[in-house]
Amino acid sequence: MTTVLVQELEPESADAGVPAHFGDPMREQRLLETAVGLVDRSHRDVVAVPGEERASWLHTITTQHLSDLGAGQGTELLVLSPNGHVEQHAQVTEDGTTTWLDTEPGAGAGLLKYLEMMRFFMRVEPRDATAEIAVLSLVGPEAAATAARLLGVELAEPRVAEVPGPKFATGSVPSGPTARYDVQPFDGGWARRVPLGVDLLVRREQREAVEARLAEVPRAGLWAYEAVRVAHRVPRLGWETDHRTIPAEAGFLAAAVHLDKGCYRGQETVARVHNLGRPPRRLVLLHLDGVATDHPPAHGTPITLDGREVGFVGTAVRHHELGMIALGVLKRNVADDARLTVAESAAMIDPD
Numbered sequence: 001m002t003t004v005l006v007q008e009l010e011p012e013s014a015d016a017g018v019p020a021h022f023g024d025p026m027r028e029q030r031l032l033e034t035a036v037g038l039v040d041r042s043h044r045d046v047v048a049v050p051g052e053e054r055a056s057w058l059h060t061i062t063t064q065h066l067s068d069l070g071a072g073q074g075t076e077l078l079v080l081s082p083n084g085h086v087e088q089h090a091q092v093t094e095d096g097t098t099t100w101l102d103t104e105p106g107a108g109a110g111l112l113k114y115l116e117m118m119r120f121f122m123r124v125e126p127r128d129a130t131a132e133i134a135v136l137s138l139v140g141p142e143a144a145a146t147a148a149r150l151l152g153v154e155l156a157e158p159r160v161a162e163v164p165g166p167k168f169a170t171g172s173v174p175s176g177p178t179a180r181y182d183v184q185p186f187d188g189g190w191a192r193r194v195p196l197g198v199d200l201l202v203r204r205e206q207r208e209a210v211e212a213r214l215a216e217v218p219r220a221g222l223w224a225y226e227a228v229r230v231a232h233r234v235p236r237l238g239w240e241t242d243h244r245t246i247p248a249e250a251g252f253l254a255a256a257v258h259l260d261k262g263c264y265r266g267q268e269t270v271a272r273v274h275n276l277g278r279p280p281r282r283l284v285l286l287h288l289d290g291v292a293t294d295h296p297p298a299h300g301t302p303i304t305l306d307g308r309e310v311g312f313v314g315t316a317v318r319h320h321e322l323g324m325i326a327l328g329v330l331k332r333n334v335a336d337d338a339r340l341t342v343a344e345s346a347a348m349i350d351p352d
Helices: 025-034 054-061 108-117 143-151 204-213 222-231 267-276
Strands: 019-021 037-040 045-050 073-080 086-094 098-103 133-139 179-186 189-194 197-203 281-288 302-305 308-319 323-331 340-342 345-350
Touching (some): 025 222, 045 054, 045 108, 045 133, 054 098, 098 133
Antiparallel strands (some): 037 133, 045 098
C-alpha cells in the first residue's frame, strides 16, 4: 500500500505528519461515505485537564455548559476573545478523572496558555498531553458498528440540540452540553461518538496494539477525511475562521455554545448577535465549476461578486461525487443565487 504524507505534497501544511492518501484518494472518499475507514489524525494537539474542579472551572471560562460533565461524556467548546471572536475550538472527552481537549495541530499551545492564565487558585492542573494521546478516527456509516465489533464499545448516537430562536425565554434552554457525544473506554484509550463517526483517543504507547485490533479496517488519508468534512459542512478552526470570526458565522453555535448558561469571556457579543438574528457573515458550501482549473483554490482565496470581495474560501477539495467544492465564509447579505467567482472558477452557493 502506497502511503503519501501530507508534507510530501504540501510542505508548509499545518497537517504535516499524517498520510494525505494511500494511493487512491477518490476510492478512500467513497469508503468514508459508504462504509468505514480509519483515518490517522494523530497530528492533533491534546491538552489534559485533571483536577477535581475541572468541570466547574471549564464551565466558567468557555462557551459550553460543563458544570455537570461526567465520566463517559463528550462535547465541544470554544474560547472567545473579550470581543467574542473565536480563539480556540476543542473536542471534549471526560473519562471521570481527566478532561481531554483535542484541538487543531499547532493550536494546543495557545489553548494551554489560556487555561494556565485562568487557573487562579482552582484545583486543576492543565498540561500538554500531545505526546501521550494520538487521535485516530473511524469515519463512515459503519463506524459505530465497527467500534463495537472490534473494540467492544457500544456508543449512543451523537445528539446536538437545535439553536433557540432570537430572544428566547430565559431558562428555556436545557442545562448541560448542547452537543452530547457518548464516550466509552477500551483497552488502550477512549472512543467518542461524533457526527462523522467515532474518534479514538489512543495512548501512544498502546497505539500499535490498537491498530492491530483494527487491522481489517481499510485506511483512508486526510484528504478523504477533509472532503467528507467539507461535504457535511463541518467547520475547522483556522480554516473556516479568521481573526474576526464570531461563533454564529462559522457553524460552531449549535455544537459548542450554550446560549443560556451565564457569563463567560465574549458572551455579550454572542448574546447580542443572536438576539438581533443578523450575524455579519455566514458559512456556506460552494460548488466550483472547475472549468478553468482542476486545482482547488487555496485557503483564504477571496470570493468575489461583480468584482467586489464578499468573503473567503476556508477549505476547498475535489469530492468524488460533487466535484470541486469549498466551505466559504460570506457576507450575510449575499443572495443564495448570486453568481460568485473564486480565482478562475465560477461558484454557486448550495442552498440546502
